[in-house]
Amino acid sequence: MTGERGVPPTTVGRLPRYLRALAGLGAQGVATASSRTLAAAAGVGPAQLRKDLSFLGSHGTRGVGYDVEHLSRRLTVALGLTSRRRVVIVGIGHLGHALANYSGFAGRDFTVVGLVDADPEVVGTTVAGLEVQPAERLARVVAEGAATIAVISTPADVAQDVCDTMVAAGVTGILNFAPRALRVPPAVDLRVVDLGSELQILAFHDRRKTELSS
Amino acid sequence: MTGERGVPPTTVGRLPRYLRALAGLGAQGVATASSRTLAAAAGVGPAQLRKDLSFLGSHGTRGVGYDVEHLSRRLTVALGLTSRRRVVIVGIGHLGHALANYSGFAGRDFTVVGLVDADPEVVGTTVAGLEVQPAERLARVVAEGAATIAVISTPADVAQDVCDTMVAAGVTGILNFAPRALRVPPAVDLRVVDLGSELQILAFHDRRKTELSS
DNA sequence: TAGATTGTTAATCGATTAACAATC
DNA sequence: TAGATTGTTAATCGATTAACAATC
Known part of the structure; x- marks a missing residue:
């Protein structure tokens, strides 16, 4: 049993946007992003982003933010994109x-x-x-x-x-x-x-x- | 000022489906439809249909149902489809x-x-x-x-x-x-x-x- | 009148936002 | 340590569903 049991449908609907926003930041060379930065890139509020991500478990670092690479991988797995x-x-x-x-x-x-x-x-x-x-x-x-x-x-x-x-x-x-x-x-x-x-x-x-x- | 001030966005999103369901019923020769019939055609619950329509005003007849022709016109106007x-x-x-x-x-x-x-x-x-x-x-x-x-x-x-x-x-x-x-x-x-x-x-x-x- | 069905109110449910304690 | 930022709890908001009085 993984961490993403009972992810609300509205949250699932935003996960692809977060993944895309992360890809954009990664391409710009950004290694770490705060919820504020990432939320802005995805077009949502920082509180909503943190709440959404929390359903997948804890993947950020307090005082620091989210590791772009790590969170991308985590979202890829959550979305079932590891196999075609x-x-x-x-x-x-x-x-x-x-x-x-x-x-x-x-x-x-x-x-x-x-x-x-x-x-x-x-x-x-x-x-x-x-x-x-x-x-x-x-x-x-x-x-x-x-x-x-x-x-x-x-x-x-x-x-x-x-x-x-x-x-x-x-x-x-x-x-x-x-x-x-x-x-x-x-x-x-x-x-x-x-x-x-x-x-x-x-x-x-x-x-x-x-x-x-x- | 018409009756549709402050129609909730979720309701607006369903109006096109209702209009399409009405067109389907009309093509079948149905002149009057209950919320139950119309809701089934649109794929929603009868309570939701009645609530949604109530935002546009009162257009049904108690004990009878909705006049397909009349409600179609009403929805067409509400959706702004009177002019291209x-x-x-x-x-x-x-x-x-x-x-x-x-x-x-x-x-x-x-x-x-x-x-x-x-x-x-x-x-x-x-x-x-x-x-x-x-x-x-x-x-x-x-x-x-x-x-x-x-x-x-x-x-x-x-x-x-x-x-x-x-x-x-x-x-x-x-x-x-x-x-x-x-x-x-x-x-x-x-x-x-x-x-x-x-x-x-x-x-x-x-x-x-x-x-x-x- | 009796049966049916709307329009609406109240209850439930879920989603968003704000606030903050935990913690890096 | 001091500043920053997460993860989570609580408060707010909106949407759905159920129930029923109004009424054809």
């Missing part, structure tokens, strides 16, 4: 294409092991060095690639079917870009990126700025 | 390209009025029916297009500069895809989509499932 995660991307339209080529996806920590699409025009083409597989082979691609993470960038109407198939095939984490609420078993982790909603939320605030003529 | 918002996209790489073609962006509610990139190879090409403009023209593209919303899909190192330029040119809402924390004035609304972080968060949970060998 295998990812399948389903739906190779404009967005899926972009994701397959995205450096954050195909980088050090993740390996794209399969691309799947339903369109015969797309199947068989090579995207980001991989041949796009047909929809019928979805379960096999997941199982044979031993993928644990799936990215869904299909049209909304097939997203739930695709999701069900992949969960049955062994995926435990899903990143959904399709504008549709998906149902997954409790053991499967679901994250949603809803681009349309993001714009609409901006529109909400925009409206309140421009229509001050009340 | 003008959007500029900066950084026309794989992702920017996908976003320019994304139906949720170029659809009924939003108009892409400008595409900007720094790469001479990309400048001058036509993407989604628009000619990509050079970086030097960024401020002019924003001002002349009267854009209020900006999408940043540039590399991280130029994101803050791009952001500053656009804020100065009149943008009031920013959707940032660059993996970098941006600073904006309080009056500017900033939303962040961090694709790399999303995968790392999935990896965090994935690790805890696969490494139960403690």
Whole structure:
């Protein structure tokens, strides 16, 4: 049993930012950083940073700060980035294409092991060095690639079917870009990126700025 | 002064989902929906749905439910989707390209009025029916297009500069895809989509499932 | 009227922030 | 030792959920 039992979801959501901030400081040659410095780089408050890190155990030195190198390693372990995660991307339209080529996806920590699409025009083409597989082979691609993470960038109407198939095939984490609420078993982790909603939320605030003529 | 003063941010974040759920029900021919039905379609609890909607005023009928048509209109107004918002996209790489073609962006509610990139190879090409403009023209593209919303899909190192330029040119809402924390004035609304972080968060949970060998 | 369902209040829960004792 | 800064506790704040009176 390690120290990070019961890390709150909001804290988990900030850990990647801390890791990135540390990488930035490290690249600048900074060896030790206070919570104040590190928090500023990550765009949060120092109290929040210390509280978040405390869930992973005690990794700073009082009166001194945090060792950039040591804390980076600690966060890398906490985030499960010590071994590469295998990812399948389903739906190779404009967005899926972009994701397959995205450096954050195909980088050090993740390996794209399969691309799947339903369109015969797309199947068989090579995207980001991989041949796009047909929809019928979805379960096999997941199982044979031993993928644990799936990215869904299909049209909304097939997203739930695709999701069900992949969960049955062994995926435990899903990143959904399709504008549709998906149902997954409790053991499967679901994250949603809803681009349309993001714009609409901006529109909400925009409206309140421009229509001050009340 | 309308009814939606002080709508909590978490509620605002769910309004687009409600609007989409209503559209789905409407397409099925459903004229009236209870909070239970609508909440199920949106993937939230009925209590939360009613509480969220109550911030916009009283729009249901006790003992009956919500009129799908009427509530849709109400949400459309609340979200500021009665007039089209003008959007500029900066950084026309794989992702920017996908976003320019994304139906949720170029659809009924939003108009892409400008595409900007720094790469001479990309400048001058036509993407989604628009000619990509050079970086030097960024401020002019924003001002002349009267854009209020900006999408940043540039590399991280130029994101803050791009952001500053656009804020100065009149943008009031920013959707940032660059993996970098941006600073904006309080009056500017900033939303962040961090694709790399999303995968790392999935990896965090994935690790805890696969490494139960403690 | 009786049954159903909203809108709202109160209770619970979790997250953030502030303050400070521990300690380098 | 004196100054600095963590790790943690307590206080604040906000969001969710449950319960129910209002009312169609």
